[in-house]
Amino acid sequence: MRIALAGTAEVAAILDVSPQQVHRLAQREDFPEPVAELHAGRIWLKTDVENWAREHADRRPGRPETPRPD
Incomplete structure (x- = not known):
């Protein structure tokens, strides 16, 4: 049985964010x-990170968009 693990780089790719x-x-x-x-750093279960990402699907990377003046 193989366990899917994820380090910081893999978690960053899953969440589409930077390692920082x-x-x-x-x-x-x-x-x-x-x-x-x-x-070398922390290791997570890939499924835990994927589940967290689904639960926080409304979270978007980066800064919130600011409305543009008309």
């Missing part, structure tokens, strides 16, 4: 706990 943003997201209470922490 992954580090910020990992500080949130609702972000999945890593299953391991290696010298």
Whole structure:
């Protein structure tokens, strides 16, 4: 049985954010706990990150759009 794991780079790709943003997201209470922490960084279950992304589908990367004046 293979377990799909994701490091920071993979999580960034799943969420379409930068690795720096992954580090910020990992500080949130609702972000999945890593299953391991290696010298190279944190490791998450890929399914945990994908489930979190689905639950937060309204979250968009980047700054919110500001309305343009007419």
